[in-house]
Amino acid sequence: MQSKTQFIRDIKDKDPISTSFLVKFSAVATGKNGKPYMNLILMDRSGELEARIWDEVDRYAGQVVRDAFVHVDGRCQVYQGRRQVVINKISILREDEVTLKEYLAEGTLDADALYDQLMGFVDSMKDPYYKALAESVLRDDADIVDRVKRAPAAKTVHHAYKTGLLEHVLSITQILDGLAKHYGKYVDRDLLFLGGFFHDIGKLWELNYDRVTDYTTEGKLIGHLVMGVELVDRKIRELESQPGRLPGVFPEDKKLLVKHVILAHHGILEYGSPKRPKCIEALLVHMVDDMDSKVNAIRCFTEADQTPGRWTALNRQYERFFWKPDWAMGGEAPAT
Numbered sequence: 001m002q003s004k005t006q007f008i009r010d011i012k013d014k015d016p017i018s019t020s021f022l023v024k025f026s027a028v029a030t031g032k033n034g035k036p037y038m039n040l041i042l043m044d045r046s047g048e049l050e051a052r053i054w055d056e057v058d059r060y061a062g063q064v065v066r067d068a069f070v071h072v073d074g075r076c077q078v079y080q081g082r083r084q085v086v087i088n089k090i091s092i093l094r095e096d097e098v099t100l101k102e103y104l105a106e107g108t109l110d111a112d113a114l115y116d117q118l119m120g121f122v123d124s125m126k127d128p129y130y131k132a133l134a135e136s137v138l139r140d141d142a143d144i145v146d147r148v149k150r151a152p153a154a155k156t157v158h159h160a161y162k163t164g165l166l167e168h169v170l171s172i173t174q175i176l177d178g179l180a181k182h183y184g185k186y187v188d189r190d191l192l193f194l195g196g197f198f199h200d201i202g203k204l205w206e207l208n209y210d211r212v213t214d215y216t217t218e219g220k221l222i223g224h225l226v227m228g229v230e231l232v233d234r235k236i237r238e239l240e241s242q243p244g245r246l247p248g249v250f251p252e253d254k255k256l257l258v259k260h261v262i263l264a265h266h267g268i269l270e271y272g273s274p275k276r277p278k279c280i281e282a283l284l285v286h287m288v289d290d291m292d293s294k295v296n297a298i299r300c301f302t303e304a305d306q307t308p309g310r311w312t313a314l315n316r317q318y319e320r321f322f323w324k325p326d327w328a329m330g331g332e333a334p335a336t
């Protein structure tokens with residue numbers, strides 16, 4: 001078992017590299033001279049780093065694949081504003097030679113504490129049907145509880161780290177709680193909460209997050225909106241079959257509204273929602289989801305940026321440069 005000594009966050013231009021990484025992406029490309037080279041993205045818990053292998057590509061192509069642990073010797077250089085490792089030597093490590101948690105991106109928040117806060121919102125619900133549904137998913141299903149504490153919210157872009165989904169769901173629920181107070185009788189607080197809890201619950205199975213996060217076959221073929229609706233259907237059937245769990249048969253309108261809030265949370269048809277929001281709760285869940293994912297995406301991008309000075313490199317998703325406030329400057333002295 002070897003412990004990592006060098007982490008991606010600390011690697012700078014011209015640094016010699018001699019440490020291990022998890023391979024996030026691997027592809028063979030052809031250079032201008034017609035020679036093949038390997039294009040890699042390496043990761044550890046502190047970030048990601050591009051890398052190139054220029055020599056002996058045939059030897060490495062079948063081995064240096066996604067999810068492989070590798071030991072790399074090489075040097076970092078900054079190319080077009082981005083760090084890149086030129087690899088001189090690379091070898092594959094066995095799983096028992098590494099400590100997995102050194103390689104998987106971690107959130108900075110404690111999963112159990114986030115979960116307890118979320119359950120506080122579940123406990124505060126009033127509607128007996130909605131509350132029983134929330135409890136059956138988030139409290140009573142041990143597999144779901146285990147997944148909720150681990151899952152990232154996405155493969156890339158926003159909350160793309162361990163427990164990122166729970167952080168996102170709790171953040172949204174806190175905002176929705178404020179909106180419920182603000183709009184008073186015009187919104188159903190419990191329905192808003194179910195939207196916060198369940199809008200992305202299908203991601204627990206849409207993504208595989210044991211190693212490098214990727215889509216599962218079910219995720220690719222069905223997707224988290226429909227998977228969320230399927231879960232709600234199944235849990236309501238289970239509740240109805242358990243004597244005493246509900247005051248009566250789950251009301252049809254309530255069932256349809258929960259499903260609608262999940263299906264409409266991407267807002268428009270082009271973003272994968274089969275229905276646009278058709279009640280205020282669905283509209284608010286969509287808008288808060290959009291806001292929370294964008295704030296986190298920009299925060300993570302800005303924090304990880306290595307460009308000297310007050311502006312980030314170009315963000316391709318948002319097609320703009322972002323201003324770096326003091327919290328994003330690391331140890332760097334503020335530029336005038």
Ligand SMILES: [Fe+2]
Nearest residue numbers: 199200224265
């Ligand atoms: Fe979503």
Ligand SMILES: [Fe+2]
Nearest residue numbers: 168199200289
């Ligand atoms: Fe979301």
